[in-house]
Amino acid sequence: xxxxxxxxxxxxxxxxxxxxxxxxxxxxxxxxxxxxxxxxxxxxxxxxxxxxxxxxxxxxxxxxxxxxxxxxxxxxxxxxxxxxxxxxxxxxxxxxxxxxxxxxxxxxxxxxxxxxxxxxxxxxxxxxxxxxxxxxxxxxxxxxxxxxxxxxxxxxxxxxxxxxxxxxxxxxxxxxxxxxxxxxxxxxxxxxxxxxxxxxxxxxxxxxxxxxxxxxxxxxxxxxxxxxxxxxxxxxxxxxxxxxxxxxxxxxxxxxxxxxxxxxxxxxxxxx
Amino acid sequence: xxxxxxxxxxxxxxxxxxxxxxxxxxxxxxxxxxxxxxxxxxxxxxxxxxxxxxxxxxxxxxxxxxxxxxxxxxxxxxxxxxxxxxxxxxxxxxxxxxxxxxxxxxxxxxxxxxxxxxxxxxxxxxxxxxxxxxxxxxxxxxxxxxxxxxxxxxxxxxxxxxxxxxxxxxxxxxxxxxxxxxxxxxxxxxxxxxxxxxxxxxxxxxxxxxxxxxxxxxxxxxxxxxxxxxxxxxxxxxxxxxxxxxxxxxxxxxxxxxxxxxxxxxxxxxxxxxxxxxxxxxxxxxxxxxxxxxxxxxxxxxxxxxxxxxxxxxxxxxxxxxxxxxxxxxxxxxxxxxxxxxxxxxxxxxxxxxxxxxxxxxxxxxxxxxxx
Numbered sequence: 001x002x003x004x005x006x007x008x009x010x011x012x013x014x015x016x017x018x019x020x021x022x023x024x025x026x027x028x029x030x031x032x033x034x035x036x037x038x039x040x041x042x043x044x045x046x047x048x049x050x051x052x053x054x055x056x057x058x059x060x061x062x063x064x065x066x067x068x069x070x071x072x073x074x075x076x077x078x079x080x081x082x083x084x085x086x087x088x089x090x091x092x093x094x095x096x097x098x099x100x101x102x103x104x105x106x107x108x109x110x111x112x113x114x115x116x117x118x119x120x121x122x123x124x125x126x127x128x129x130x131x132x133x134x135x136x137x138x139x140x141x142x143x144x145x146x147x148x149x150x151x152x153x154x155x156x157x158x159x160x161x162x163x164x165x166x167x168x169x170x171x172x173x174x175x176x177x178x179x180x181x182x183x184x185x186x187x188x189x190x191x192x193x194x195x196x197x198x199x200x201x202x203x204x205x206x207x208x209x210x211x212x213x214x215x216x217x218x219x220x221x222x223x224x225x226x227x228x229x230x231x232x233x234x235x236x237x238x239x240x241x242x243x244x245x246x247x248x249x250x251x252x253x254x255x256x257x258x259x260x261x262x263x264x265x266x267x268x269x270x271x272x
Numbered sequence: 273x274x275x276x277x278x279x280x281x282x283x284x285x286x287x288x289x290x291x292x293x294x295x296x297x298x299x300x301x302x303x304x305x306x307x308x309x310x311x312x313x314x315x316x317x318x319x320x321x322x323x324x325x326x327x328x329x330x331x332x333x334x335x336x337x338x339x340x341x342x343x344x345x346x347x348x349x350x351x352x353x354x355x356x357x358x359x360x361x362x363x364x365x366x367x368x369x370x371x372x373x374x375x376x377x378x379x380x381x382x383x384x385x386x387x388x389x390x391x392x393x394x395x396x397x398x399x400x401x402x403x404x405x406x407x408x409x410x411x412x413x414x415x416x417x418x419x420x421x422x423x424x425x426x427x428x429x430x431x432x433x434x435x436x437x438x439x440x441x442x443x444x445x446x447x448x449x450x451x452x453x454x455x456x457x458x459x460x461x462x463x464x465x466x467x468x469x470x471x472x473x474x475x476x477x478x479x480x481x482x483x484x485x486x487x488x489x490x491x492x493x494x495x496x497x498x499x500x501x502x503x504x505x506x507x508x509x510x511x512x513x514x515x516x517x518x519x520x521x522x523x524x525x526x527x528x529x530x531x532x533x534x535x536x537x538x539x540x541x542x543x544x545x546x547x548x549x550x551x552x553x554x555x556x557x558x559x560x561x562x563x564x565x566x567x568x569x570x571x572x573x574x575x576x577x578x579x580x581x582x583x584x585x586x587x588x589x590x591x592x593x594x595x596x597x598x599x600x601x602x603x604x605x606x607x608x609x610x611x612x613x614x615x616x617x618x619x620x621x622x623x624x625x626x627x628x629x630x631x632x633x634x635x636x637x638x639x640x641x642x643x644x
Contacts, residue, residue: 165357165359167355167356167357167359168359168361170324170326170346170353170355170359171353171355171359171360171361172361172372173325173326173345173346173347174324174346174347174351174352174353174421175347175352175372175373175376175420175421175424176347176373176376176377176424177347177372177376178345178347181347181376185372185376186361189363190362190363
């Protein structure tokens, strides 16, 4: 229990939150419900119907990237949790190392690799294959998302699995569980909190990215992030519409997360 | 208690060259309550884990019902374990924790319900089915762990210091209950503890271990009354251990006096340990006793008084129902049956202890020049 008198120590952050989180939300909401001429209304939201394909594509690609991250990251995190501390340290360093390199630089590097006269196509050209259309595809965008956000899946999953006490696994073996049963009934259910935070940390930035789609999608794979950027900095310039898109996207993300957390709580609910 | 159920034959265990178990030979009979007793690091838990299948011995064999099971994984053994920290599944409620093993063996739902109900009743937790594990007290969690193990009707239940985390009163209650449960379900219990009182209270057979070696196997009364060496005597209850010389059969010298004893078979003038239980010593008038000392302190212990009596270099611990007066001189009187003569402990030395330090050093050097 923190003493009451120390409560004021939280004041700086509360102030920060008020200025930089709450007030921008209020401003964005205000813009979303007003038109250029200053009149209130739902016009901006009614226009959004035209952008339904962009919404669908953004969430679809973010979903794909999250699924790939989970399929790649979970087995890796699980295997790593059974290694010695030294191997774990080295592996985690390798997982995090790219994160310390500039995000743009990493994505530019992928452009170089995937381009029509990039690394892969030049290599394949030696065998008379190609050039294949690798860049400016949905696949390239998903690849960019997976590459950039995979550590955010591995780290929380690894942390949670590693905390599962060895005696729980031994208890499950003792009660007759073979490796498959131990995983399905003990390790996986207990790792769900890590999986959920991993999913959140991959899905949310993937759904709202605009740099990855811009660089690896080449304008052919328009995502919500690009759409919003166009309203604020691009030719379309419509702050009101951009705000409306942002609000709806935020609500959809919150909805996705809520549904998923329900799903994650199943372990608690199912037997009660 | 009938035939042999588990046999450990010339069992040895070493981690990184450090010997943890040294040539263990032990027969565990069907339906007996056997306790592995010893200080921490004596190898008792390792022995239990080898029986459970969580560790494979470096050398030697484990037989179950006459069949060698060295390489049988834990989930195929007809053995269940009650873990030290209970190891209950936090994501499951009490009912599902207990049902865990039955679900794996695909028992029908109605049968599961019946057996889980019976087991929870056995441990006095009927009606707790829907509770979450973290809502239970330590004692209740312990009971769930026992129910979760016995519900599978194993032939052997392994218990690794299961009462260690409970307070004294609860521990005493559970000791009686565990013994009752063992008799009720009629299976073999192999129990690990460092608490000698626990071992004496519950066991049919006590196995005293130290430094990876079995010191003595016997009934609680054997172990208490006829300890085989000073270590066992000291570990099982308090003892006065005094260096003496066994001049000849029935004749020992210690504490600056000559004594008649009942022991034979030592070398002439052999150095020995003389072990005397504090409750066997009678305090008398100093004029009527062969030796005497000054009362340094008297402590009330409930059932008896514990006094420290100083006689030259020797400090005697004495339990008596009457309290001597501190500062006065009292006589110490002993009968031949009170003296337990034993070989000096040098003969029970273990090479593992000596090599331990150098191993740690080698390990630290090994980390240098690694990835970092």
